[in-house]
Amino acid sequence: MPLALYNTLTRRKESFVPIDPADVRMYVCGPTVYDRAHIGNARPVVVFDVLYRLLKRLYPRVVYVRNITDVDDKITARAAAGGRSIDAITGETIRFFHEDVETLNALSPDVEPRATLHIAEMIRMIERLMEQGHAYGAAGHVLFSVASAPDYGVLSGRSREEMIAGARVEVAPYKQDPADFVLWKPSPPDLPGWDSPWGRGRPGWHIECSAMAHLYLGNSFDIHGGGQDLIFPHHENERAQSVCTHGGPFVRYWLHNGWLMVEGEKMSKSLGNVITVRQLLEQGVAGETIRLVLLATHYHQPLDWTEAGVRQAKGTLDRFYTALRAVADVPAQAVEATEVMGALCDDLNTPRALAALHETATALNKAVHRNDKARLKGELLDGTAVLGLLAQTPEAWFRGGTDSTAIEILIARRTAAREGRDFAEADRIRDALRQKGIILEDSATGTLWRRT
RNA sequence: GGCCGGGUGGCAGAGUGGUGAUGCAGAGGACUGCAAAUCCUUGGACGUCGGUUCAAUUCCGGCCCCGGCCUCCA
Secondary structure, eight states: OOOEEEETTTTEEEEOOOSOTTSEEEEEOOOBTTSOOBHHHHHHHHHHHHHHHHHHHHSSOEEEEEOBBOOOHHHHHHHHHHTOOHHHHHHHHHHHHHHHHHHTTOOOOSBOOBGGGGHHHHHHHHHHHHHTTSEEEETTEEEEOGGGSTTTTTTTTOOHHHHHHHOOSOOOTTOSSTTOEEEEEEOOTTSOOBOOTTSSEEEOTTHHHHHHHHHHHOSSEEEEEEEGGGIIIIIHHHHHHHHHHHOSOOEEEEEEEOOEEETTEEOOTTTTOOOBHHHHHHTTOOHHHHHHHHHSSOTTSOEEEOHHHHHHHHHHHHHHHHHHHTTTTSOOOOOOOHHHHHHHHBTOOHHHHHHHHHHHHHHHHHOOSHHHHHHHHHHHHHHHHHHTOOOSOHHHHHHTTOOHHHHHHHHHHHHHHHHTTOHHHHHHHHHHHHHTTEEEEEETTEEEEEEO
16 A cells, blocks of 8 residues: 655655665654653654554564654753752653653664764764864864755755844854854763763764664665654754765655644643643553544644543543454454555544544444454454554453452342342442442343443 | 744544545434443534635635744654
């Protein structure tokens, strides 16, 4: 099935043609590890996880690299404020990040390189840029010369003049050109630093991605992803560095996910409405529910995170798991969810894929013949698998973490009451369980229960 | 100020030059002791003003509103 992706570089949806179909390569900007992952961090993780799963179905080999930025002024500031070492903070935050990402059912990337372990590669790249006249030293810094990059600005769609005219930040006096940016900056003894030809210092923000992408994916690769806010300056600068270092094309398809809002407002520290994955989990929102909320809006659109949206995602998963539970005794047939694949191959249209899954669920609920059930069950499971959903059993989804013994005893008592036509007692037991968040469902074959 | 994206029914959210996705919520019905779940039926939309067209929610332009970026925020 042909895949089409919206390419930020051309501002068009294009058919995806890999450089080497036997070795598809993707790089996604990962977290800066100084704090717990919030839902804005979770969005690209989940979105590009779906793309990764899709690519793995379409191509025999996919290499997915997602970096970890573990040197950054925000980390340094956090360390200074909390009186903790940088290593303690980054180590803990990486552990937390992995925990959170696992609850979101995101697959691990093939490579997850840390910036601090690739300083040598960065230095080498900066040296090459200097040799080629794309970079210069000034006041202990090394700066990238934007004027030397022929097509600088094509990714973000802005001219150098516009950027300089619109700049709100004072231009450092040592820059030859106001648009030039830092490749390497000096570090005083109290800040993290590495020895380099330009003295003890630390890398600028963009060079780590250029260096690590080059190391693991080569001069040029297929897909580069990240949040929309990274288009400028991060990806524009990263692209300029890489193109100037290696000559030819860098990335074929640039993909950017939209911004996330909370209850209609921008999510920001100043508004105090930042929601972390951890907070949601502690409130009892399942990781799978979080994942579905993030996939219920097309990745390119802004996503408004709301309580209502969380409830709706939970309801959708209840519906899917209910359909699955009803056919627990029917083995799934191995079929491809072609509607879902078609939707995802159309620029990762997850809402359309979910609509198709709803229709499959309805058909499954209606099916009477065993072979229809087997086929539709297979279709539902295949489609949700690409989306990374329905990864658990209905049993675990509906009852996970609940002590069932007491509930089973009450259900047995209620069944006895019903058999004796004592509906007042039966309803009393049902209401008592409902108070505890347990919903009963009577059927011809017995009484089922689930948590709300 | 410059650049970019968006405005779809009560809500969420796709899509399309001409038969109005999908889900939730609402209404009615089937099933049930009553529920729950499930199934069936059903009302309801394309910010605004113009233009192109036989025909526009869909293409073009103006306007209004919302969001984002503009040197280190995913």
